[in-house]
Amino acid sequence: xxxxxxxDEHFMxxxxxxxxxxxxxxxxxxxxxxxxxxxxxxxxxxxxxRLNDVTAHAEMQAFTSAAEALGGKYLKDxxxxxxxxxxxxxxxxxxxxxxxxxxxxxxxxxxxxSKFGGLLHPKTKVKGGVLxxxxxxxxxxxxxxxR
Amino acid sequence: xxxxxxxDEHFMxxxxxxxxxxxxxxxxxxxxxxxxxxxxxxxxxxxxxRLNDVTAHAEMQAFTSAAEALGGKYLKDxxxxxxxxxxxxxxxxxxxxxxxxxxxxxxxxxxxxSKFGGLLHPKTKVKGGVLxxxxxxxxxxxxxxxR
Numbered sequence: 001x002x003x004x005x006x007x008d009e010h011f012m013x014x015x016x017x018x019x020x021x022x023x024x025x026x027x028x029x030x031x032x033x034x035x036x037x038x039x040x041x042x043x044x045x046x047x048x049x050r051l052n053d054v055t056a057h058a059e060m061q062a063f064t065s066a067a068e069a070l071g072g073k074y075l076k077d078x079x080x081x082x083x084x085x086x087x088x089x090x091x092x093x094x095x096x097x098x099x100x101x102x103x104x105x106x107x108x109x110x111x112x113x114s115k116f117g118g119l120l121h122p123k124t125k126v127k128g129g130v131l132x133x134x135x136x137x138x139x140x141x142x143x144x145x146x147r
Numbered sequence: 148x149x150x151x152x153x154x155d156e157h158f159m160x161x162x163x164x165x166x167x168x169x170x171x172x173x174x175x176x177x178x179x180x181x182x183x184x185x186x187x188x189x190x191x192x193x194x195x196x197r198l199n200d201v202t203a204h205a206e207m208q209a210f211t212s213a214a215e216a217l218g219g220k221y222l223k224d225x226x227x228x229x230x231x232x233x234x235x236x237x238x239x240x241x242x243x244x245x246x247x248x249x250x251x252x253x254x255x256x257x258x259x260x261s262k263f264g265g266l267l268h269p270k271t272k273v274k275g276g277v278l279x280x281x282x283x284x285x286x287x288x289x290x291x292x293x294r
């Protein structure tokens with residue numbers, strides 16, 4: 001498959017690369033990138049174990065990093081690509097960032113934000129299921145090794 | 148009023164000190180401390196403007212700092228004291244930290260977590276309204292200067 005360099009799948013592949021970096025560190029393999037003006041302005045992967053910090057989800061680090069790249073804390077013209085549906089914390093952070101769009105891979109029926117209503121900013125668009133199988137398989141194989 | 152050094156009011160006074168530090172920096176005046184074993188193990192104040200980072204709420208910094216102090220990311224025997232009811236992001240972070248108790252000052256009907264059901268960890272206890280007036284007045288006077 002050839003991917004357009006501006007397609008959602010292209011950027012999700014980049015988020016998956018980040019997830020693989022988390023995996024190499026034995027972290028729950030979740031990765032994220034933030035895209036502004038068709039360019040990746042932030043990349044991050046889950047580091048909660050390495051940093052001993054529950055707030056170190058891929059998305060949280062990506063928000064911090066994107067704001068630094070832009071020189072402003074609002075991300076209304078940006079898109080977050082993340083391999084797993086964001087949790088409540090990350091959804092809450094996305095609200096404050098006014099992020100324009102969230103694209104995620106695998107759904108998270110247990111800890112994903114979407115089972116609670118109204119957590120996102122009203123202007124934030126959402127698209128789920130991009131490269132879902134690949135994102136999901138990575139997580140499943142990680143947890144399989146932990147049992 | 149003489150406060151027991153282990154009372155909720157005593158620790159909320161310490162959180163209020165942190166909120167005043169935020170005010171001095173022209174930040175929305177919210178402060179937090181985390182107490183473990185009757186001792187303050189983390190203090191923080193809102194730094195979202197200074198750090199240009201929506202994730203830099205007082206509570207988020209306090210979670211990170213408390214985990215570092217304890218050498219473990221779970222805070223199940225700790226209490227968070229915060230001058231304002233936590234938002235969705237901070238409630239989500241508190242879930243991951245398994246924090247034992249949250250004590251807050253002023254309610255936040257607009258952006259507080261409590262209007263959404265089920266965001267906290269099932270084992271987290273909550274007490275609101277501690278030094279509510281003082282916590283609330285500080286915020287009101289800050290926003291009055293911004294209008």
